[in-house]
Amino acid sequence: MLELKHVSFQVGDAHAQAEILRDVSFTLKDGKFFVITGPNGGGKSTLARLIMGIEKPTAGQILLNGRDVTDLDVTERARCGIGYAFQQPPRFKGLTVRRLLSLAHGSDLPEDACCAYLTNVGLCSRDYLNREVDASLSGGEVKRIEIATLMARDLEVAIFDEPEAGIDLWSFSMLVQSFKNLSRGRHKSVILISHQERIMQLADEILVVADGQVRARGSRDEMLPRLLGQFEEDCGFRAKEVTAQ
Amino acid sequence: MMDELLSGLLRSIADIDDIPTDGAYNIRKDGEGMARRSTETVQITPKSGKPGIDVRVAPFSKADRVHIPVVITKTGVNDLVYNDFYIGEGADVEIVAGCGIHNSGCEASEHDGIHRFFVGKGAHVRYVEKHYGEGDGTGERILNPTTEVHLSEDAVCEMEMVQIKGVDSTLRETTADLEAGAKLVILERLMTHGAQTARSNVEIRLNGAGSTAQIISRSVAKDSSEQVFYPRAVGNAPCHAHVQCDSIIMDDAKIRSIPEIAANHCDAQIIHEAAIGRINNDQLTKLRTLGLTESEAEAVIIEGFLK
Ligand SMILES: Nc1ncnc2c1ncn2[C@@H]1O[C@H](COP(=O)(O)OP(=O)(O)OP(=O)(O)O)[C@@H](O)[C@H]1O
Ligand SMILES: [Mg+2]
Numbered sequence: 001m002l003e004l005k006h007v008s009f010q011v012g013d014a015h016a017q018a019e020i021l022r023d024v025s026f027t028l029k030d031g032k033f034f035v036i037t038g039p040n041g042g043g044k045s046t047l048a049r050l051i052m053g054i055e056k057p058t059a060g061q062i063l064l065n066g067r068d069v070t071d072l073d074v075t076e077r078a079r080c081g082i083g084y085a086f087q088q089p090p091r092f093k094g095l096t097v098r099r100l101l102s103l104a105h106g107s108d109l110p111e112d113a114c115c116a117y118l119t120n121v122g123l124c125s126r127d128y129l130n131r132e133v134d135a136s137l138s139g140g141e142v143k144r145i146e147i148a149t150l151m152a153r154d155l156e157v158a159i160f161d162e163p164e165a166g167i168d169l170w171s172f173s174m175l176v177q178s179f180k181n182l183s184r185g186r187h188k189s190v191i192l193i194s195h196q197e198r199i200m201q202l203a204d205e206i207l208v209v210a211d212g213q214v215r216a217r218g219s220r221d222e223m224l225p226r227l228l229g230q231f232e233e234d235c236g237f238r239a240k241e242v243t244a245q
Numbered sequence: 246m247m248d249e250l251l252s253g254l255l256r257s258i259a260d261i262d263d264i265p266t267d268g269a270y271n272i273r274k275d276g277e278g279m280a281r282r283s284t285e286t287v288q289i290t291p292k293s294g295k296p297g298i299d300v301r302v303a304p305f306s307k308a309d310r311v312h313i314p315v316v317i318t319k320t321g322v323n324d325l326v327y328n329d330f331y332i333g334e335g336a337d338v339e340i341v342a343g344c345g346i347h348n349s350g351c352e353a354s355e356h357d358g359i360h361r362f363f364v365g366k367g368a369h370v371r372y373v374e375k376h377y378g379e380g381d382g383t384g385e386r387i388l389n390p391t392t393e394v395h396l397s398e399d400a401v402c403e404m405e406m407v408q409i410k411g412v413d414s415t416l417r418e419t420t421a422d423l424e425a426g427a428k429l430v431i432l433e434r435l436m437t438h439g440a441q442t443a444r445s446n447v448e449i450r451l452n453g454a455g456s457t458a459q460i461i462s463r464s465v466a467k468d469s470s471e472q473v474f475y476p477r478a479v480g481n482a483p484c485h486a487h488v489q490c491d492s493i494i495m496d497d498a499k500i501r502s503i504p505e506i507a508a509n510h511c512d513a514q515i516i517h518e519a520a521i522g523r524i525n526n527d528q529l530t531k532l533r534t535l536g537l538t539e540s541e542a543e544a545v546i547i548e549g550f551l552k
Contacts, residue, residue, distance in 0.1 A: 054530055078536040090527035094549030103545065104535045132549075149535065 002028040002051070002157050002189065007060035009043075009050060020046050021212045024060070028157065034191045035203035035220075037227065042210040044193045045087050048159045051191075052084040053077040064156060081156030085163060087193075089146035091134050097145055098129045104149040117148040120178045122171035140166045147175070151182065158187040164196050176202065200224060250318055250347055258343030258375040259314040270312040271298050276324040287311055287338070297327035297359075300340075304333030304365065311340045315358065320350020320384045325357045332400075334365035343375035346386040346412070355387035362393065364400040364427075372404045378411030385413040392419045396427035398453065403430045408443070409551065410436065417445040425453030425482070433462040434551045437470035437498070444473040451484035451513065458486040465547050466498035477505040480513025490519040493550060495543075
């Protein structure tokens with residue numbers, strides 16, 4: 001179980017400060033599938049980075065299974081069972097897909113296990129196993145490998161940051177299916193940051209983060225119609241008409 | 246059979262732990278030839294009047310492999326050798342060289358290998374050279390290789406030069422000239438640590454039409470070590486050359502890269518790229534989110550970078 005208690009995150013110095021997240025609290029129970037959505041720049045990735053320990057909250061607490069992990073660093077949190085698939089994964093010269101998956105898994109993965117993870121994200125595995133995760137891979141390929149690395153782990157909380165971004169229509173269905181299986185499989189609970197209705201359909205609960213705050217939260221059945229209908233009102237976010245002068 | 250120390254050194258530099266069971270070889274230990282074998286297609290003969298060997302590869306011989314490792318196990322050895330390689334027309338050969346120094350004394354041990362390659366028309370050479378040092382003595386381990394490559398028409402030479410550990414001081418001089426259609430690829434990988442220094446000067450002269458050269462240098466400098474790279478590519482004909490130097494700098498290390506490209510023909514295309522920087526922070530963070538510590542993550546990144 002993951003709990004956030006009054007978590008805030010500010011950046012800047014004494015002269016110029018910006019509050020990226022303000023007083024965020026929520027609880028994610030084991031076995032739940034959470035989708036976080038909201039407008040660009042709302043603070044979703046920052047929230048994920050705080051949970052992973054990449055950034056430290058300026059106020060508030062983060063608890064995993066009742067243990068305060070606020071002061072643990074990234075490595076320690078990873079070892080507690082938190083995982084984060086980046087929105088923009090870095091590339092590595094000389095590191096093969098197979099090695100990366102093995103590092104994620106924590107021990108050498110046999111070839112067929114690697115292949116299974118890759119197939120689940122729609123990559124034809126034989127072609128990719130010994131390729132390097134470097135600049136020669138396309139954006140969508142890197143993104144899928146990033147998802148596969150998280151699938152190769154056993155986690156308490158798995159966070160995927162816009163996993164569908166850059167992924168083609170054909171692979172998308174496959175991915176949705178993989179996430180469906182995932183919610184009943186390896187990871188105790190899953191947080192998925194997404195803008196896609198089809199991904200939100202998988203959620204037990206949906207959280208709307210906008211302007212650094214939790215603006216709405218509820219079950220999928222309750223939230224989806226609201227989101228599709230009155231997104232603007234919840235977020236104070238309305239398209240302005242542009243009139244030519 | 247060999248002692249542990251010797252086979253350990255051979256493993257580090259030549260991926261063999263004993264005298265090779267096939268192919269030609271020449272093993273040099275502490276300034277003297279220790280074992281040698283020629284084959285039908287590869288003749289190895291000692292030079293007269295000065296230390297070193299001549300290696301002759303027969304024209305059109307295929308897929309031969311030659312091992313010529315040098316090991317130094319004593320302190321205070323100063324070894325200078327002249328090795329010449331004559332690669333016959335159309336031959337295809339792999340040469341595994343390399344030098345390992347074990348110095349547990351207090352005097353410097355040094356090996357200066359002067360290698361000249363005369364590569365015949367259309368021949369293909371793959372040359373691998375690994376440098377390695379070990380031993381707990383205070384004596385320096387010094388390697389100063391000089392390599393001279395002459396490529397005839399359509400000859401191809403791929404050189405991989407690696408120095409990953411334990412060499413205190415190195416000065417590498419590499420020169421090459423290329424005739425029409427010849428191709429040269431140099432992959433240099435270097436890691437320095439402690440107070441080590443390394444300097445690599447490379448000069449490639451592309452003299453023939455359609456010749457191509459690629460120099461890729463990847464290095465990591467740790468602690469207070471220092472590295473200097475001075476690659477030069479000179480295009481004297483319609484040709485292509487690409488020089489790429491990437492370095493990771495850590496701790497209090499210093500790296501200098503002084504590229505020089507020159508064109509003396511209007512159809513010479515020469516490109517140089519160089520970058521020096523810290524380990525990418527996103528890469529470190531990514532690996533840490535998989536449960537690696539910072540130093541484990543660094544090691545994985547460096548290993549990949551130098552691969
Ligand atoms: N270290 C930082 N310094 C300054 N501003 C920051 C910092 N980190 C995040 N921000 C800002 O905080 C806001 C939230 O960023 P975040 O990446 O969390 O948004 P997001 O909800 O993930 O958006 P998107 O949907 O585009 O991915 C943005 O305006 C961003 O520019
Ligand atoms: Mg984001």
